[in-house]
Amino acid sequence: MDTESAYSGYSYYSGRSRGSHRHGERSRDRHKSRSKESSRSEKSVTINAPPAEPLLGDQSVRGEEVQDDNWGETTTAVTGTSEHSLSQEDIVRISKDLDDSVGLDCKRYLNVALSVILGLVVFLTPLAFLILPHLLWPDRLRACGTACEGLFISVAFKLLILLLAVWALFFRPPRAGLPRIFVFRALLATLVLLFVLSYWLFYGVRILDSQDEDYQGIVQYAVSLVDALLFIHYLAIVLLELRQLQPFFSLCVTRSTDGATQHYNLGQLSIQRAAVVILENYYKDFPVHNPALLAASKSRAAKHLAGLKVYNVDGPGENNAAAGIAQSQSRAMIAAAARRRDSSHNELYYEEAEHERRVRKRRARLVVAVEEAFTHIRRMQEEEQKKAPGDVMDPREAAQAIFPSMARALQKYLRTTRQQHLHSMESIQQHLAFSITNNMTPKAFLESYLTTGPTLQYGKDRWLARQWTLISEASVTSGLKDGSVFLLKCIDFSLVVTTKKIPYIQLAEEFIDPKSHKFMLRLQSETSV
Amino acid sequence: MSFIPGQPVSAVVQRIEIHKLWDGDNLILGFSIGGGIDQDPSQNPFSEDKADKGIYVTRVSKGGPAEVAGLRLGDKIMQVNGWDMTMVTHDQARKKLTKKNEDVVRLLVTRRSLEDAVRQSMMQH
Numbered sequence: 001m002d003t004e005s006a007y008s009g010y011s012y013y014s015g016r017s018r019g020s021h022r023h024g025e026r027s028r029d030r031h032k033s034r035s036k037e038s039s040r041s042e043k044s045v046t047i048n049a050p051p052a053e054p055l056l057g058d059q060s061v062r063g064e065e066v067q068d069d070n071w072g073e074t075t076t077a078v079t080g081t082s083e084h085s086l087s088q089e090d091i092v093r094i095s096k097d098l099d100d101s102v103g104l105d106c107k108r109y110l111n112v113a114l115s116v117i118l119g120l121v122v123f124l125t126p127l128a129f130l131i132l133p134h135l136l137w138p139d140r141l142r143a144c145g146t147a148c149e150g151l152f153i154s155v156a157f158k159l160l161i162l163l164l165a166v167w168a169l170f171f172r173p174p175r176a177g178l179p180r181i182f183v184f185r186a187l188l189a190t191l192v193l194l195f196v197l198s199y200w201l202f203y204g205v206r207i208l209d210s211q212d213e214d215y216q217g218i219v220q221y222a223v224s225l226v227d228a229l230l231f232i233h234y235l236a237i238v239l240l241e242l243r244q245l246q247p248f249f250s251l252c253v254t255r256s257t258d259g260a261t262q263h264y265n266l267g268q269l270s271i272q273r274a275a276v277v278i279l280e281n282y283y284k285d286f287p288v289h290n291p292a293l294l295a296a297s298k299s300r301a302a303k304h305l306a307g308l309k310v311y312n313v314d315g316p317g318e319n320n321a322a323a324g325i326a327q328s329q330s331r332a333m334i335a336a337a338a339r340r341r342d343s344s345h346n347e348l349y350y351e352e353a354e355h356e357r358r359v360r361k362r363r364a365r366l367v368v369a370v371e372e373a374f375t376h377i378r379r380m381q382e383e384e385q386k387k388a389p390g391d392v393m394d395p396r397e398a399a400q401a402i403f404p405s406m407a408r409a410l411q412k413y414l415r416t417t418r419q420q421h422l423h424s425m426e427s428i429q430q431h432l433a434f435s436i437t438n439n440m441t442p443k444a445f446l447e448s449y450l451t452t453g454p455t456l457q458y459g460k461d462r463w464l465a466r467q468w469t470l471i472s473e474a475s476v477t478s479g480l481k482d483g484s485v486f487l488l489k490c491i492d493f494s495l496v497v498t499t500k501k502i503p504y505i506q507l508a509e510e511f512i513d514p515k516s517h518k519f520m521l522r523l524q525s526e527t528s529v
Numbered sequence: 530m531s532f533i534p535g536q537p538v539s540a541v542v543q544r545i546e547i548h549k550l551w552d553g554d555n556l557i558l559g560f561s562i563g564g565g566i567d568q569d570p571s572q573n574p575f576s577e578d579k580a581d582k583g584i585y586v587t588r589v590s591k592g593g594p595a596e597v598a599g600l601r602l603g604d605k606i607m608q609v610n611g612w613d614m615t616m617v618t619h620d621q622a623r624k625k626l627t628k629k630n631e632d633v634v635r636l637l638v639t640r641r642s643l644e645d646a647v648r649q650s651m652m653q654h
Contacts, residue, residue: 522569522572523567523568523569523619524563524568524569524572524573525563525568525619526561526562526563526587526588527561527562527563527619527623528557528560528561528562528588528590529557529558529560529561529562529623529626529627
């Protein structure tokens with residue numbers, strides 16, 4: 001019983017893929033869920049804590065899927081495309097996860113190592129400038145007066161400020177891994193390197209070789225280096241952070257599968273950086289991608305194509321005529337399809353009305369069931385806690401206690417709106433415990449099930465954060481331009497991004513004297529004479 | 530009867546003489562006027578040009594002196610006893626019509642049908 005609940009407790013989508021492979025019919029899915037329901041209704045009598053670890057289920061599912069591949073070849077019935085492609089994606093996803101966790105991190109480590117070395121060199125240079133004369137020719141050095149010692153303090157504090165500023169700007173965990181180098185950072189690193197090298201060159205030639213005795217001059221030289229480094233840091237802030245804050249382009253992002261669209265205003269960025277910003281916003285703005293909702297339009301399209309067949313009565317033609325025949329065949333099909341009186345629009349209309357009605361009915365039942373379930377538990381007051389505790393439960397146990405009374409209604413609703421693969425039983429119970437702890441009303445608890453939220457709301461396995469590919473005609477390090485188009489591809493869908501320049505707004509001023517607001521009545525009088 | 534502000538107006542007019550009637554204490558003419566330069570000309574149902582701010586006859590009481598004299602609904606009054614009615618306020622028009630010491634008012638009125646009749650008769654020649 002418990003192991004069975006572990007399987008049903010893991011994400012419904014893998015459960016569905018198993019079911020479809022084994023039996024090859026879509027209706028089997030419903031059989032499976034019905035068996036889950038019956039097991040759950042039995043559970044309403046004896047309340048057992050279901051095991052929390054999905055890892056067990058993970059390995060076994062993976063094992064199942066290796067076996068399922070052979071099963072898929074021996075079934076005779078062909079399943080609907082959506083279920084089949086889901087299980088394929090599972091395999092691809094898991095193999096990609098294995099790949100990514102091992103390789104391609106050396107690029108990132110190389111970057112970090114180089115920047116740390118550069119930082120150390122830059123930081124230690126002024127100190128070296130100050131210390132080397134004392135080490136190499138201490139006897140010939142003129143004593144350092146008060147002004148000179150004041151400069152020591154200034155060097156110390158400026159170095160401290162530089163250290164803090166570099167830590168604030170550069171030592172942040174990276175948001176994303178970009179395909180090409182980050183051009184501005186590379187330019188800045190080169191600039192800093194050249195700058196420090198030129199300072200060393202000057203120092204080496206004019207001071208070390210000639211063994212200058214003017215220590216104050218040397219200290220001032222070191223101070224000028226630190227000042228210049230602070231200014232380069234200012235340049236880094238402007239180039240890396242401030243320049244793209246002013247909005248310049250408006251990007252329109254459309255998801256290819258269902259057309260969900262959002263608009264973002266961005267500044268002047270390179271295409272790869274713009275892609276990162278868009279993806280960060282994708283996870284919070286776009287409703288989660290649900291392949292189950294696309295099955296209906298695919299089946300309609302399949303019906304259109306399957307309606308007509310073209311037969312070549314004249315027998316196999318020659319090669320150069322074959323292309324002409326194929327073209328005329330397709331044109332004939334299109335013409336015939338246009339002329340055919342087909343009532344699929346009628347079907348769509350009634351189907352959608354029926355679906356709407358069913359969803360609303362199930363939603364009403366669900367809301368009532370949840371409200372009733374929430375009345376069964378009560379938060380214990382402080383005084384009662386001190387008295388002898390009778391049947392005291394922590395939030396998790398309380399959630400498990402009231403979950404069976406609403407489980408059936410919730411599951412039916414999720415199945416009708418095709419969301420059942422997004423929520424596992426474990427996640428629902430966790431959310432219920434969370435709602436109870438934070439004094440949420442039943443409506444607040446239901447909010448995440450009644451409306452499809454953004455992708456961030458669901459578990460991490462939905463995020464697919466490592467599998468985005470940037471496809472662009474222009475080079476990805478070049479800046480955004482008006483009319484540039486690029487694609488962000490994921491396994492299941494792609495995001496099409498078009499750029500438009502925000503128009504230059506010419507604002508004119510007009511002054512209206514407040515005393516000039518005067519009004520008159522409109523009269524239409526009629527007098528009899 | 531086109532009305533261009535600032536240009537002299539030419540119209541075919543009809544002379545109408547109305548004899549006032551004693552109604553109790555008042556002398557009445559038996560019609561109502563609307564319009565005037567202080568009124569809203571776009572509300573006028575009788576004018577062809579909705580910018581025309583002249584005085585129009587809006588009601589003619591049945592059997593009254595105005596109807597007897599030949600005044601019709603929708604006529605534009607151009608002159609009353611020699612006083613101009615094309616550029617007056619509503620109240621000034623009323624005053625010119627209801628002078629207590631006058632028994633008779635001689636109006637010059639114009640209407641569309643007059644113009645048409647004149648044009649037709651000219652075409653016949």
